[in-house]
Structures are given as C-alpha cells and as structure tokens.
Amino acid sequence: HTVRKYTAGAADLFVFLEVPVKHLKCRYLENIEYGAEDITVLKDGLAFFSTGLKYPPLPSFSDDPGKMYILDLLHPRPTPVMLQIKGQLDLSSFNPHGISVYTDETDGSVYLFVVNHPQKNSQIEIFSFVGGDTLLHLKTIIHPLLHSVNDIIAVGVENFYATNDHYFHNDALHFLTILLGLSWCDVVYYSPGDVRVAASAIMSSNGINISPDKRYIYVSDILDHEIDVFKRQEGEQLVFMKSVAVGSLCDNIEVDQKSGDVWLGCHPNSMKLSQFNPEDPPGSEIIKIKNIHSEQPVVTQEYVDDGHVLMASTVAAPYEGKLLIGTVFHKALYCNLK
Ligand SMILES: [Ca+2]
Numbered sequence: 001h002t003v004r005k006y007t008a009g010a011a012d013l014f015v016f017l018e019v020p021v022k023h024l025k026c027r028y029l030e031n032i033e034y035g036a037e038d039i040t041v042l043k044d045g046l047a048f049f050s051t052g053l054k055y056p057p058l059p060s061f062s063d064d065p066g067k068m069y070i071l072d073l074l075h076p077r078p079t080p081v082m083l084q085i086k087g088q089l090d091l092s093s094f095n096p097h098g099i100s101v102y103t104d105e106t107d108g109s110v111y112l113f114v115v116n117h118p119q120k121n122s123q124i125e126i127f128s129f130v131g132g133d134t135l136l137h138l139k140t141i142i143h144p145l146l147h148s149v150n151d152i153i154a155v156g157v158e159n160f161y162a163t164n165d166h167y168f169h170n171d172a173l174h175f176l177t178i179l180l181g182l183s184w185c186d187v188v189y190y191s192p193g194d195v196r197v198a199a200s201a202i203m204s205s206n207g208i209n210i211s212p213d214k215r216y217i218y219v220s221d222i223l224d225h226e227i228d229v230f231k232r233q234e235g236e237q238l239v240f241m242k243s244v245a246v247g248s249l250c251d252n253i254e255v256d257q258k259s260g261d262v263w264l265g266c267h268p269n270s271m272k273l274s275q276f277n278p279e280d281p282p283g284s285e286i287i288k289i290k291n292i293h294s295e296q297p298v299v300t301q302e303y304v305d306d307g308h309v310l311m312a313s314t315v316a317a318p319y320e321g322k323l324l325i326g327t328v329f330h331k332a333l334y335c336n337l338k
C-alpha cells in the first residue's frame with residue numbers, strides 16, 4: 001500500500017495535488033448516474049444510498065428530485081434498487097445528503113436517518129425501513145442549531161449527532177471564514193428533550209461516524225485535511241482526543257465493523273471540484289486509516305483516479321472484502337478488495 005506523503009501543509013486552504021492513478025477491480029453500479037453522496041452498510045450486507053444531491057456551488061446533472069436506493073451485497077450481482085417512500089414527506093423537493101442507519105437491538109427494527117435540503121434548507125428525516133424496498137417516513141426534525149447539516153450519525157431511535165459544514169449561509173461571508181481559516185463549525189447533539197453543540201472549533205465539519213464499540217466519534221474536518229477523534233462522555237458531550245492528518249479533503253466516513261478501520265471518500269483537488277470542467281475533471285481518492293486509536297495510525301491510499309473513471313468520490317463503504325464508492329454527482333463503483 002502507498003503511504004500518503006504530506007507534501008501540502010495542513011494549513012493550506014486548497015489542495016492542488018495531481019494524483020497518480022491507483023485502481024482496484026471495480027465495475028460501475030447500475031442505476032446510479034447522478035451521484036450517491038453517502039452510502040452505509042448494515043451488518044447483514046444491505047447497503048443504503050442517498051442519490052441525486054443538489055448542493056451548489058457543486059455541480060449536479062439532473063433536475064429530478066433525489067432518491068434513496070438499497071443494494072444487497074450478499075446477492076451474486078449486487079444492483080441498486082430504488083426505495084419506495086411512504087408517508088407524508090414531500091418527494092418533489094427531496095434532496096438527500098448524509099445518511100446513517102440505526103438498528104434497535106431490542107427488536108431488530110432499522111431506522112434510516114437522512115439529511116435533507118428542500119429549498120436549500122437543512123432538516124433531518126427519520127424513516128423506518130420496513131423491509132423489501134420500502135421506507136416509511138416517520139418524522140422531520142427542524143432546529144435552529146441544525147442549520148447547515150452535512151452528515152449525521154444516529155445513536156438512538158430519535159437521537160443523533162450532526163455536522164454543520166457552514167457557519168454563515170451567506171456565500172460571501174462563508175468564503176471569508178474559509179479565507180481567514182476560522183474554525184467556527186460544530187457538531188450538534190440532538191435528542192427529543194435536549195439539543196446542543198457537542199463539539200466546536202472545526203473549520204468545516206463534513207462526514208461523521210462512530211467506532212464499532214460506540215465509544216468514539218470520528219469527524220472529518222474537510223478543509224483542515226484531518227479526521228478528528230472525539231470520546232463520548234456522559235451526557236453526550238464530545239471530548240476532543242486527537243486529529244489524524246490525511247493530506248486530502250475527506251468527505252464521508254465509514255467504519256469497518258470488524259476491523260475498526262476508518263474508510264474515507266476524499267477530494268484530492270478542491271479547485272477541480274468547485275470549478276467543474278469536464279476536460280479536466282476532479283479526481284477521486286479513497287483513504288483508509290488503520291489503528292486510528294494507536295500512537296501511530298497508518299494512513300494509506302486504497303484507490304485513486306484522475307476523474308476519467310470516477311469523479312468526486314465522497315464515500316467508501318467496506319463490507320467483507322467488497323467496497324462501494326459513491327460520488328457527489330457522478331457514478332458509483334462496486335469494487336473487490338481481494
Ligand atoms: Ca454518513
């Protein structure tokens with residue numbers, strides 16, 4: 001494996017890396033043409049996808065509302081199937097972004113939490129996965145602290161942590177916070193009786209996930225090129241433990257439930273991403289962190305493409321020697337790690 005070289009300083013605002021290609025044995029997944037920004041996999045091999053995100057200034061190439069898909073990794077030829085959404089949710093403005101699943105161990109029921117941006121707002125949708133290809137919409141959560149939500153990690157049937165990736169909604173003010181390197185973003189804890197900032201001083205908090213033993217929370221500080229490790233305290237406050245430098249703009253985080261390895265979908269070149277040019281497309285980079293809690297975590301590049309196969313990777317979800325890779329606005333890959 002190639003160990004990531006840190007040529008750019010952690011304080012650099014933009015990473016201009018031209019990355020050498022490193023491929024795995026992969027194929028495109030059917031039915032995913034306009035991005036699968038987030039993917040997560042249940043222990044039984046069922047994977048959920050959020051697709052069709054519209055998140056300006058990032059490009060999107062379909063005017064259709066976003067949709068959720070499901071895929072069975074135990075099937076001989078896994079293929080994404082669109083999920084039918086029942087209930088009161090307005091599907092014409094559905095714009096799904098970060099996702100998380102929660103399994104209630106007492107009865108095995110599965111809840112899917114989805115960050116939704118109808119009319120550029122931020123809200124959280126909670127669905128019950130009732131089996132087959134059906135989601136039942138249970139409720140919408142709107143709160144002033146959940147103002148620019150990117151991703152979410154569910155820790156109960158109505159409890160979650162969520163990341164805000166902006167401090168200001170105004171584009172000019174937001175750009176100013178980036179220019180000045182202000183670490184004003186946060187992680188919010190939500191439960192029906194208690195909503196508060198659980199961690200702050202983050203430049204731009206993007207992906208969020210949890211360790212297999214549920215004791216630690218991982219947050220990607222995308223503009224700081226780091227993964228922050230927090231310990232969960234009594235009362236759900238998060239205590240900062242350390243940061244692991246990744247040398248890339250890492251988006252969503254998935255955790256291998258067996259090994260505890262942290263998998264990251266990353267953007268090797270932010271300029272190519274924000275100033276989209278099909279002649280010089282943004283690339284994709286998948287990074288893995290092994291032994292994240294040890295003194296010396298091992299950061300490796302597992303997949304790299306210059307954008308000619310896959311543009312703008314956001315997530316890499318491992319399962320039993322297989323890897324699903326999603327993107328902001330492009331296709332998705334099914335890869336073999338063995
Ligand atoms: Ca997620």
Ligand SMILES: [Ca+2]
Pocket residue numbers: 098150151206207251252314
């Ligand atoms: Ca994200």
